[in-house]
Amino acid sequence: MQSPLFALTEQRSEDRYVVQNPQLLRVALxxxxxxxxxxxxxxxxxxxxxxxxxxxxxxxRRAGARTGAGLELMRCHGQGTVYFANLAQDIHVVDIDHDGMTVDSAYVLALDSALHTEIIAVDTQYGVSGSGKYQLNISGRGKVALMTSGQPLMLRVTPDTYVNADADAVVAWSSGLRVQMQAQTHSSGIRRRRGNTGEGWELSFLGQGFALVQPSEVMPPQNAAIGQGLAAQYGVGQQGAHGQNQNNVWSR
Structure with missing residues (x-):
């Protein structure tokens, strides 16, 4: 039997984390x-x-029950090689050091068990559609594999150059940054999903570090069918950012 498929063999490397291809992660145990x-x-x-x-x-477990946020994990132990993927999303490996990283748990694929994680609240006076106001803070030394829908953009934040980004597109940022949520419009209809401007909430980053954004928003496009009721209007529940539809598959 012959096929170009036989050229798609596993990557040979001494590294523990290897991006086998843009949508597949190889981890050696x-x-x-x-x-x-x-x-x-x-x-x-x-x-x-x-x-x-x-x-x-x-x-x-306690924090997830209190906030409704969290990440369901499985522990992988033994000797061998494991391949991970999720809905063919792009995969990126990040080395965590003393700076730490804050990330939406919806974008975490795998991480070293030695890393410390905790759920934290982002400063806002409103509940934010799509992103949610609770995030996962990761600290210690080790590696984390993140997922994005498409090739992301890494934005540098400095004391002279602060960054604003759509809350629905933000994947992660340096834990040392000061972060605040605010509305992108002063429309009285802002509590509807993105009001009538096509935009909604943004995260403002100040300090020294980075912010990672993806070319895709968690929320569905305008006029998408996302269910019924107030929860569907805000994109929460089964069709929201932390629901079952994690690959932006929406019907019109």
């Missing part, structure tokens, strides 16, 4: 350091690997 991955993200593995789907740190 040595039996010592575990990997935490999004539940259901494993697409293949080689070797002797155990997957614990009941893993949930006590502090994150």
């Amino acid at each position: 040595s039996g010592q350091d575990d990997i935490l991955a999004r539940k259901g993200a494993m697409v293949a593995y080689q070797g002797l690997i155990d997957f614990d789907g009941e893993y949930q740190p006590q502090n994150r």
